[in-house]
Amino acid sequence: MKIYISADMEGVGGIVHSDQTDSSHPEYQRGRKLMTAEVNAAVEGALQGGATELLVNDSHGGMRNILIEELHPDAILLSGATKQFSMMAGIDRTYDAVFFTGYHARAATSFANLDHTWNGPTILQNAWLNNVEVGETGLNAALAGYFGVAVALVTGDQTTCAQAKELLGADLETVAVKEALGRAAAKNLHPTKAHALIRDAAARALASRKKRAPFTFKSPITLRLALARSSQADRCLLMPNVKLVAPRVVEFTHEDYAVLYNAFRALMVLADVHV
Ligand SMILES: [Zn+2]
Numbered sequence: 001m002k003i004y005i006s007a008d009m010e011g012v013g014g015i016v017h018s019d020q021t022d023s024s025h026p027e028y029q030r031g032r033k034l035m036t037a038e039v040n041a042a043v044e045g046a047l048q049g050g051a052t053e054l055l056v057n058d059s060h061g062g063m064r065n066i067l068i069e070e071l072h073p074d075a076i077l078l079s080g081a082t083k084q085f086s087m088m089a090g091i092d093r094t095y096d097a098v099f100f101t102g103y104h105a106r107a108a109t110s111f112a113n114l115d116h117t118w119n120g121p122t123i124l125q126n127a128w129l130n131n132v133e134v135g136e137t138g139l140n141a142a143l144a145g146y147f148g149v150a151v152a153l154v155t156g157d158q159t160t161c162a163q164a165k166e167l168l169g170a171d172l173e174t175v176a177v178k179e180a181l182g183r184a185a186a187k188n189l190h191p192t193k194a195h196a197l198i199r200d201a202a203a204r205a206l207a208s209r210k211k212r213a214p215f216t217f218k219s220p221i222t223l224r225l226a227l228a229r230s231s232q233a234d235r236c237l238l239m240p241n242v243k244l245v246a247p248r249v250v251e252f253t254h255e256d257y258a259v260l261y262n263a264f265r266a267l268m269v270l271a272d273v274h275v
Helices: 028-048 136-146 158-168 191-207 230-236 257-270
Strands: 002-007 053-058 075-078 097-103 124-129 151-157 173-182 185-188 221-227 242-246 249-254
Touching: 002 028, 028 053, 028 097, 028 151, 028 191, 097 136, 097 158, 097 191, 124 136, 136 151, 136 158, 136 257, 151 158, 151 191, 158 173, 173 191, 221 230, 221 257, 230 249, 230 257, 249 257
Parallel strands: 002 053, 002 097, 053 075, 097 151, 151 173
Antiparallel strands: 124 221, 173 185, 221 249, 242 249
């Protein structure tokens, strides 16, 4: 049984501030240890649940956060960037289930640590797929769904878990490792406790994975992005087939979600302008 883990950082227990996820800040070195330990808990649970192959995709920032020397030896680590499909690099039809660890709520969410969607809130304010508001959980779950693979476990703060269940189904296994009281404050479980919960949930998730349907959208699929500034929308319009549908709001439609996902990433590069 092959398991794919996309590991982000903002939703890791003990992490509440961007200093802890920013590689130029001294607090980051502890953040990456906490991240690696949560991934290990998910790997251990997956192995208990019957996993025989595990790919861990480092999905935060420059994607060189996980400490390979501290990673569970049964996992393969995909690290670094730029890589096709980014936070979902390496996903294909051969996987049996996907886990999202350390995930965070979508942009413009209250009571959610470091809520954002891809680039920070100074660039992207909201994103929708066929009128369903999505963050990274939705965008990435839909790419897993494109390959016929369902998400079986999401970990992060309580709001991330609630958003994931709303989108992917109430029966989704989630672990809230912290209760966010705001964008940069949370009540955190001790790592020992959080790891035990993640381990148990990962094992349970694989026991019930066959009941879960892949997350997909009816084709053609329209991606709508609300940018923070008009200049960012101007730059998105440089890409063929992108339409301005309201001030600062652009749309791109395609029948193939993999193409749309790549287009989204290109738009995020184009939109990275602060004038
Ligand atoms: Zn991140």
